[in-house]
Amino acid sequence: MEKIIFITRNMKAGGAERVIAQLANYFNKTKIQCTIITLDNEEIFYELDNNINIFPIGRKSRNPYIDKIQKYREIRRYVQRSKPSIVLALPEEIGIYVIPALIGTNVPVVVSERNNPWVMPWKKETRLLRKLFYPLAAGFVFQTEQAASFFSSSIRKKSIVLPNPLDLNRIPLQRIEKRRKEVVGAGRLDKQKNFPLLIQSFAKFHKKYPEYVLTIYGEGALRGELEKLAVSLLPEGTYSFPGKTKDLLEKINGASMFILSSDYEGMPNVVIEAMAMGMPVVSTDCPSGGSAELIQNGKNGILVPVGDRDSLALAMSKIAGSDDFANKLGKNAQEVKKLLNSDVVSKDWKNYLDTIVGVNS
Template identity: 45%
Template sequence: MVLFFRLKVRKNVFRNLYKKSVVINNPVYIGYNDYRIPKIRRKIIVNVGRLHRQKNQQLLINAFAKISDIFPDYNLEIFGDGELREVLIEQIEQLHLQNRVILKGTTKNLLSEIADASLFVLSSDYEGMPNALMEAMALGLPCISTDCKPGGARELINSGKNGLIVKRNSVEELAKAMEFMLKNKEEAEMMGKNAKEICNTHSFKKIIYKWEEFVMNLDNYR
C-alpha cells in the first residue's frame, strides 16, 4: 500500500507540474537571408558534433560505407574533436574509406564550410534540442536525423516535409535515407527550403518574446 501511495503521489505531482509548464526552444541566430541556398552544392555529406558515443558517428560511417559505391563522387566530412577520434580513424581504415571520410576537427568558419553541402546528418543516440541540426536547417541544408531521445529532433523535423527522421541506431534506415536524399535532389532541395523556415519560427526575436510572455504570466504557473 505504501508503494502504491508513493507512486500515486509521484504521478500526481508530475502531472500537475506538466500542466503548469511551458516549453521554450533555443533560438536560431542565423537570419533567413544570412546564407542563401546555393544553386550548386558540393558533393559532401556533413556531420557536426564532438567525437563521442552519444553522437554515434560510427553509425554514420557504417551507413556511408553502404552507399559509397553508389555515390563514388561523394565524401563524408565530420566536424568536431573528441576521445573517439582514434577509434573512428581505425573504423575508417577497416572500411577502406581513408580518402572518402574526413575527420575535419574544429573550425572557426563552420557555417561557411558546410553551407553548400549536399546533405547534413545527425546520427546521435540522444540530444536535448540539437543546435547543430537547427543551424543546418537554418542554412537550408537537406537534413536527416536519427529519432534521438528524448525527441528534440522530432520536434524540429516533420519527416518528409523539412527533412527525414530515421530510427535510432539503424544502419539500414540511415543508409536508405541518405541514398534517397542524394538520388532525389528536387525533393531534398524542397525539404531544405522548408527547413530554412526555422529562421522565422525560432528567431531570436520570437524566442525572446516567448520568454517575456512567460515572465509576465508567472502567476498562471504557480
C-alpha cells in the same frame, strides 16, 4: 526582471552554452543586467556583448567532492551579494546542485533541461538528487513535450516548453546553386552522438555513390576510435575529421546533406541551423523528440530509426539520387527561420521568466 544570473558549467562550444549566449545578448539589449557564472575557468567560445558580466569560479580543490561544495558555496555568496531577480541554471545537472545551494536566498531558480531525462544524468545518486530537489525549483524550461512528460504533474504545472532560439545572423546568406558531393555531421565525438553509425551508413551509401565524401566536425574522447573505423571502412581521401571550428556553418554550407546520428538529444541546434540554411537533413528519430518536432518526415527532412544503419544509408541515397527531392527538402526546411526566430523565442523566454519573478516576489 531587472537582473538575471545564468549558471552553467562553461561557455565552450555546445548547445546549452549557445542558448545562454543568445538569451544573454537578447536580455542585455532589453536593459536586463546579465551575469554568467561558470564552474570552469575555460575559454568562452561564443560572442557576448561587452557589458555582460562573466564570473568564472574555476577549480577550488583537487578533491572533486570538496571542489563541488566550495564552488556552490561561492555561487551562494555571489547570488546573495548581487541580489538578482532570478537565476537560470542549465543544463539539468547544474540545476540539481544550484537549487539546494540557493535555499533561503529568496531568489527563484529556474532549471532548463537540455537532454533526454530518461538517460541524463548518468549517475544514480545525481538522479536521486534530482528527484529530491527539483520540486523546490520555481520553474522549468523543457525543449520538447516528450521531455516534459517524464516529470510529475506538479513540476509540469510550473514549466514551459520552449524551442531553442535561432540566431539568423549566424546563417550564411550565400545562395547555393549546386551543392558539392559531401555528407556532413557535427558534434562532440562521444557515445551519445553515435558517429560510428554515420560512418558505417556512409560506407554502405558510398558503394553506390563513390563520388561523395564524409566530413565530421567536432572534438571528443572517441576521435581516435572514429578515425580507425573510417580507415577500416572507407577508401583514403573520402573522409575527414577537421575538428572544432567557430565558422561551422560557413564550412558546411553547400554540402549535399547534414546527418544527425545521435542516440538521444534535446533539440539539436545544429539541425535547426542546417535546416535554416536550406540543407537537406537526415536525423535519427531520437528521444527526447527534438528532431521529430522539427522534421516532418519526407517534407522538410528525413527521420530514421535510432541505430538503423540501413535506413540511414537509404535516406542518404534518396537525397543523392534525386535533385528535385533534395531541393524540396531544403526549401521546406527553411521555414524553421520563421518558427524559431531568435527575437521571437527569446521574448517567450523573457515573458516566462518575468512570470516566475512575479509569482515569487
